[in-house]
Amino acid sequence: MKPTQSRKEGARIAALAGGVGASKLLLGLYHECHPKKLTIIANTGDDIVLHGLKISPDLDIITYTLAGIVNSAKGWGFRGETFHALKRLSVFGRETWFNLGDRDLATHIHRTALLGEGKTLAEAADSIRIALGVKARILPMSNQPVPTIIETREGALHFQEYLVKRRSEPVVRGIRFAGVESAEPAPGVLEAIREAGRILICPSNPLISIGPILAVPGIREALRARKRDVLAVCPIVGGKSLKGPSDRMLAQLGHEVSARGVARLYADFAGIFVVDPADKAQVASIRSLGMEVVVMPTVMNTLPQKRALARALLTLMP
Numbered sequence: 028m029k030p031t032q033s034r035k036e037g038a039r040i041a042a043l044a045g046g047v048g049a050s051k052l053l054l055g056l057y058h059e060c061h062p063k064k065l066t067i068i069a070n071t072g073d074d075i076v077l078h079g080l081k082i083s084p085d086l087d088i089i090t091y092t093l094a095g096i097v098n099s100a101k102g103w104g105f106r107g108e109t110f111h112a113l114k115r116l117s118v119f120g121r122e123t124w125f126n127l128g129d130r131d132l133a134t135h136i137h138r139t140a141l142l143g144e145g146k147t148l149a150e151a152a153d154s155i156r157i158a159l160g161v162k163a164r165i166l167p168m169s170n171q172p173v174p175t176i177i178e179t180r181e182g183a184l185h186f187q188e189y190l191v192k193r194r195s196e197p198v199v200r201g202i203r204f205a206g207v208e209s210a211e212p213a214p215g216v217l218e219a220i221r222e223a224g225r226i227l228i229c230p231s232n233p234l235i236s237i238g239p240i241l242a243v244p245g246i247r248e249a250l251r252a253r254k255r256d257v258l259a260v261c262p263i264v265g266g267k268s269l270k271g272p273s274d275r276m277l278a279q280l281g282h283e284v285s286a287r288g289v290a291r292l293y294a295d296f297a298g299i300f301v302v303d304p305a306d307k308a309q310v311a312s313i314r315s316l317g318m319e320v321v322v323m324p325t326v327m328n329t330l331p332q333k334r335a336l337a338r339a340l341l342t343l344m345p
């Protein structure tokens with residue numbers, strides 16, 4: 028997708044992002060700000076190895092969205108995708124609960140080959156986004172694998188097994204990010220946070236999309252040091268998640284399912300919290316957490332809505 032040409036250069040923006048929810052806002056920003064000023068730091072807790080291939084859903088969702096090739100009805104995978112290879116894999120008795128499309132498979136084969144040749148996940152992500160014509164920088168949170176494990180009543184499940192294979196049905200008892208203690212932020216992540224005019228926390232699941240990024244040693248501390256300039260867009264509107272199982276997970280883990288519940292999770296590092304008009308009754312109690320609160324429409328179904336939210340957020344940026 029060709030971003031609009033008539034944008035001012037503006038300050039640098041670092042954006043922490045999950046997949047589908049974040050990509051809506053990132054697409055708006057990609058149109059409204061200079062793409063070279065945008066660095067996206069993506070969750071890789073959702074990454075999984077299937078059929079020997081390294082799959083990085085959030086990196087790919089963001090890349091495909093900005094490249095204008097995503098299946099916008101689903102929010103992931105290619106538009107006009109076919110699944111012939113997956114059908115053939117089932118002939119060999121392989122599990123096919125994770126829908127890998129034919130075009131998408133090429134991305135995973137390329138990334139897996141690069142990793143096999145000794146390249147890092149960040150180098151592979153860069154190779155993919157450049158090949159697909161995306162001008163904004165897209166970094167994984169870490170080059171080391173940090174799979175999100177969901178502890179459920181039925182035992183521990185990889186995040187994709189919980190979300191896709193089990194359709195978020197098992198009751199969640201806990202979440203952990205395996206190996207995160209020894210993971211490091213990918214090269215450029217801390218610099219992007221330090222050097223950005225504003226740091227944006229996209230409207231993604233706070234527990235399993237933003238949570239893994241915050242858990243990588245050094246990232247939360249880097250955000251705390253920039254608290255005045257950290258702007259978080261709330262993914263819960265009117266007590267419901269905009270996308271995915273956030274509301275259910277928050278409730279099952281004993282958090283308040285509301286904008287205020289998310290604000291509490293971010294209060295130590297986010298100076299500005301953006302809520303939808305549907306939640307304006309909570310503004311005073313969120314302010315009492317030590318955050319500035321801004322009310323603006325955050326529900327984005329159409330490209331004009333994505334661009335409008337991006338423009339409104341840019342007015343809050345230096």
Ligand code: FO1
Pocket residue numbers: 045046047073082083084085087088103104124125126127128131187190191
């Ligand atoms: N989500 C699904 O609900 N079902 C799928 O079969 C599925 C396949 C898939 C393949 C590649 C990819 O990049 C993403 C895919 N997703 C699928 C989305 C993904 O599971 C999640 O939406 C993200 O991990 C959360 O951001």
